[in-house]
Amino acid sequence: MLAYALKNEVGFTLNKARSLASYFADIKDFLEFQEENIKNLKSISGKSVLKLTDEEITNLSIYRESGSLSAELTVAENYLAIISRVFTQKQLNMVRNLSLKNLNPNPFLIRALNLDTPDAVVRLNVYMAATRSIVTSMGFFIEDLLLTSSDTVEKAPNKSGWDLVKTTSDGEKFWLQIKSGPNNMDKDQVVYWAEKIQEKVKEGDKAYIGFTYGKRTSKTVTIGLLKQILPDWEMQTLIGKELWNFLSEDSDYSSKLFEVLRKSAHQILHQNSLSEEIDSCANRVTDEFIQDFGDGHQGVSNYINSIF
Template sequence: MLAYALEKEVGFSKKRARSLASYFANIEDFLNVEEQRIKNIKSVSGQTTFRLTDDEIARISAFQISGGLSPQLTVAENYLAIISRVFTKTQLDMVRKLSLADLNPNPFLIRALNLDTTEKVVRLNVYMAATRSIVTSMGFFVEKLLLTTSDNLEKPNKRESGGWDLVKTTSEGERIWLQIKSGSNNMDKDQIEYWAKKIQEKANEGERGYIGFTYGKRTNNTVTIGLLKQVLPEWEMKTLIGRELWDFLSEDPDYSSQVFTILRESAQKILDQHSISEEIEECTKRITQEFVQKYGDGTQGISNYMEAIF
């Protein structure tokens, strides 16, 4: 956990982050270490084994007092907070770095959707670009969130994965296989039929397999829920939907509530009292000005852009 924080939030390389983290027994040890002691980390024999630059020391000191690590939280909770902040900051940086060149507005969409002002053109394309990035990152982010739920949960190795996303090993040594989907409306009939066979294969091997949905409820009136009832035998016993999934993996009925609390607090550390939507609006204003400076304003500006690219 500390190595991940040093890499992602303090800016160390993965190798140096791991090396530095290995010198600390726990979070308190790291938070309480004084600058003088960290300048020249020594081995048992007294030899300097790890040298830090003044800039690295300054970054460590800033991180120590930032509140990024809390001795009141468990290692898992601190790790959850870190990956949440990293995700939020990645999306914030993406929005703030967007430029007109990144958007490349599609002329066919401009005409087909009657985008008749520069602001409308830019706003739609900023939201499209931001959404693509967030959706792409979200899958990896949620997988990391799931992996924090239990020390007994891991990604299966490639040789035996067979398409399964996660495997949980119980205290009795039983392996439970999980195929993870986002919400409870993300599977079609062919996918359900495929995973029904995979679940049966695991049952034949004396193991369990589930389809897990990270959010939703069994009572949701979605196409996927309807198909599960029709296609997956004993579907209630072979699916984990929403809170059921998080409770099953963590074996803690309060875990999902803790996740949302940590997510909110982590987002506030990065965004303060703002939201990513407000950042997208600021980005829209900035790129609209860029568009006007390059192509002009109003319908003439749009026409100038169309002529420039088509």
């Protein structure tokens, strides 16, 4: 956990982060370090094995004092908070680094959608770029959250086709196919996973289709298909809270998870939301567009003529 934090939140290389993290017994030990004690870390024989620059030591001290890590939280809770902050920071950086060059607005889309002002052109393209990035990152983020929910949960073998496997202390295995929400499966997918579940049951294991959010009462096409096709569908699915609480073996885990997400987002965004950051980005890039190509309908025409 500490190595992950040092790499992703402080900026150390992976190898240096791992080496440095190994010198601390726990989070409390890290939070109490003295700068003079880590300038030149040595092995038992007295050989220098890790030397930190003044800048690295300063960055470590700033991170320690930031409140990002807490001795009051478990390792798992700290790790969950770090994962959340890293995700939010990545999205914030993406939005703040967007420029007109990054967007490269499509001239056909401009004309087909009647985007006849720089603001209209830029705002739509900023929203599309931000959405693509967030959606791409979201899958990995959710996977990390699921894997962090318990030490008994891990990625399923690649060739198995399953997403996760939970193994209890007595060796019982639970295989899970994860879907985002309760309307993300068509008939062919439901039929396929109904067969895969039966295969695992015959092998003596248990298997589920898990949905990261939603409720059984949701009136969606997927829920309807599950009822029709999947035998004992209520016993073979974990939906929303059921999934998170099952994996973590904590009946209140989902509530704790959302609180961690909220606090972590606040640490990165403070009083703003990412939506506000996207609006600010659109305003900034619109100014860039006008500076390069002019304002109004003519500015849009100038842009199109410059690339087509």
